[in-house]
Amino acid sequence: MRIGLIGLDTSHSEIFTRLLNDTSDPNHVEGGRITHALPIFSKDLSISRDRFQHYKNIVENKYSVKIVEDIDVFMRSVDAVLLATVDGRNHLSWLKNIVQYKKPVFIDKPIVMSSDEMKTVMELSENHQTPIMSSSSLRYAQSIKNIDSSGFISAYIYGPLPQQTAMPGYFWYGIHLIEMIITLFGTDIHMIKKEKFDEKYEWVTLSFSDSRQVILRGDYDWHNRFGGVIHYKDRAETFDLWQDERPYYANLLVEIVEFFNTGLSPVPLEETAEIIKLIEQINMLE
Secondary structure, eight states, X not given: OEEEEEOOSSHHHHHHHHHHHOTTSTTOOOSOEEEEEEOOOOTTOHHHHTTXXXXXXXXXXXXXXXXXXXXXXXXXXXXXXEEXXXXXXXXXXXXXXXXXXXXXXXXXXXXXXXXXXXXXXXXXXXXXXXOEXXXXXXXXXXXXXXXXXXXXXXXXXXXXXXXXXXXXXXXXXXXXXXXXXXXXXXXXXXXXXEEEETTTEXXXXXXXXTSOXXXXXXXXXXXXXXXXXXXXXXXXXXXXXXXXXXXXXXXXXXHHHHHHHHOOOXXXXXXXXXXXXXXXXXXXXX
């Protein structure tokens, strides 16, 4: 399968290409290869602009991916698309440019920046019969997949929450924490509270309709330590994603390749819409 990559401004550009194209990598994912890339970045976003040339060089020179400037040539050269530019503000506009080709599209986080945009994504997918998938890689972390959360009473989830003005609040890194929670516990949330502590971290308390609660801790300084504690009636279970033997990016790519083959997303767009809605609600709280 020929996979096209849109966006060369994020570490995901290198990670996805390495795992798919490098057969010597111990976590190599079979079934597809990134063959073409559109070299785009956002001039007004430093985390995009300042990293573009670095990742372009890696993808093009180390992994022999063909750089293509023309969208039509790009889309006719591939079977599926990874829309992985770091700037979530332009995901919808790029989707509008490619959706008419009816090729499956995976959109990296954040899929879009509002519920209104998410509604448009769903309409585009239906109207053009174009399969669309979006997911945090953490959803498929081995630690998360091993958890049976059906009998949980309460939980504590933690991870980094660095801020990015262009993608405020939980739209940039916090979306991974939100997706972990919805993956494990569902979307039946009826009350949200938020507290900030010394400009270092914040807590969000999510109360479910059956009175169970999840506390989320987000640290404003970046680190890679996602994890949590789940409390059951007679025990507690801890999990630390950074200690998983297999990288969660590889697990995600297995799901993406399967999606590209079948056109059936394992994550319904309706669930992704609930994630965007919850982020908006949390971001509104002081």
